Amino acid sequence: MTDWDLMTEYIHNAMYRVDKAHAATRQVREHATPQTIDNFLAQMQELTENLTNLQTVLNNQEAFALDEFADWLSKGFTGRPSEYRRTPRMQIHIRT
Numbered sequence: 001m002t003d004w005d006l007m008t009e010y011i012h013n014a015m016y017r018v019d020k021a022h023a024a025t026r027q028v029r030e031h032a033t034p035q036t037i038d039n040f041l042a043q044m045q046e047l048t049e050n051l052t053n054l055q056t057v058l059n060n061q062e063a064f065a066l067d068e069f070a071d072w073l074s075k076g077f078t079g080r081p082s083e084y085r086r087t088p089r090m091q092i093h094i095r096t
Contacts, residue, residue, distance in 0.1 A: 007064075010050060010054050014050040017043065017047040020047075023043075060087055063086045063087045070082045070084075070085075
């Protein structure tokens with residue numbers, strides 16, 4: 001999976017987390033209990049993490065694009081991705 005595929009996954013995960021946060025918000029509005037508040041805080045933390053990952057990519061678009069291009073070239077010549085990168089490899093963290 002390329003960094004671009006992972007960025008797409010980050011976007012989808014963020015959209016999923018927004019939906020979960022909305023559901024948790026409704027629960028707190030309808031039944032404010034310690035459990036619903038804890039669930040709301042957990043959902044907001046997950047959403048914040050996803051949005052932070054997206055912001056990191058958006059702030060460094062050129063570097064990610066150059067690293068992706070270097071990986072493609074390296075795979076073409078050596079069969080494996082480049083070992084050197086200016087940006088960290090994207091890692092997908094899906095939590096349900």
